[in-house]
Amino acid sequence: MNWNKNRSIFLSKICVLGFGFLSLLLSFLVHIYEPLIIKDFIFYLVLFLSNLIVFISLRLLYKLLSNIQESKVFIDDNVRNLRALSWCCFAAAFLFLIYYWQYHIFFLLIAMGAGFMGLIIRIIKNVFVEAIEIKQENDYTI
Amino acid sequence: MITVNIDVCLAKKKMSVGELAERIGITPANLSILKNNKAKAIRFSTLEALCRELECEVGDILEYSK
Numbered sequence: 001m002n003w004n005k006n007r008s009i010f011l012s013k014i015c016v017l018g019f020g021f022l023s024l025l026l027s028f029l030v031h032i033y034e035p036l037i038i039k040d041f042i043f044y045l046v047l048f049l050s051n052l053i054v055f056i057s058l059r060l061l062y063k064l065l066s067n068i069q070e071s072k073v074f075i076d077d078n079v080r081n082l083r084a085l086s087w088c089c090f091a092a093a094f095l096f097l098i099y100y101w102q103y104h105i106f107f108l109l110i111a112m113g114a115g116f117m118g119l120i121i122r123i124i125k126n127v128f129v130e131a132i133e134i135k136q137e138n139d140y141t142i
Numbered sequence: 143m144i145t146v147n148i149d150v151c152l153a154k155k156k157m158s159v160g161e162l163a164e165r166i167g168i169t170p171a172n173l174s175i176l177k178n179n180k181a182k183a184i185r186f187s188t189l190e191a192l193c194r195e196l197e198c199e200v201g202d203i204l205e206y207s208k
Contacts, residue, residue: 136182137182137183140175140180140181140182140183141181141182141183141184141185142168142172142173142175142176142181142183142184142185142188
């Protein structure tokens, strides 16, 4: 099978959808193993909010991939998507900080991971902004 | 700022914008960007082609004003 960029983007889209399905599955698993976890309103609220963040992030990733597939890479829409994605990561980090405060220090590590992810995406967004400027300069060079 | 004046030379040669674009090897859209002073830069190769087809000097095409 010849590998090309369209197949790569298609695989990325499948992975995004697969991740969404996995996160739903995880939520159900948590429900099944309920007796092992403290029945707590905060726990389920944070779980619900984190699921919401995951689905918003996956939607943003899918939009990004769709744009890239149409060869629309360095556009303002993608910059907006990346900015929103970074804020989703920061929101997830904040949520896990609540878990850390309530339950276990382990969640602090996950919060740090999510925060770092948000940082990386934010810097990639900055790179995209510069790339758009360079592209525009190039587009308007006759 | 630098302004691009193609119209005068075009009129002298009695050439249309589309024909000039084809002769230079750029799209009419790009030539329009050039004509309307929306371009950020011009390649020497494009400038050379313009001078060749319009039979004029660089100073006839590009003008500096404060």
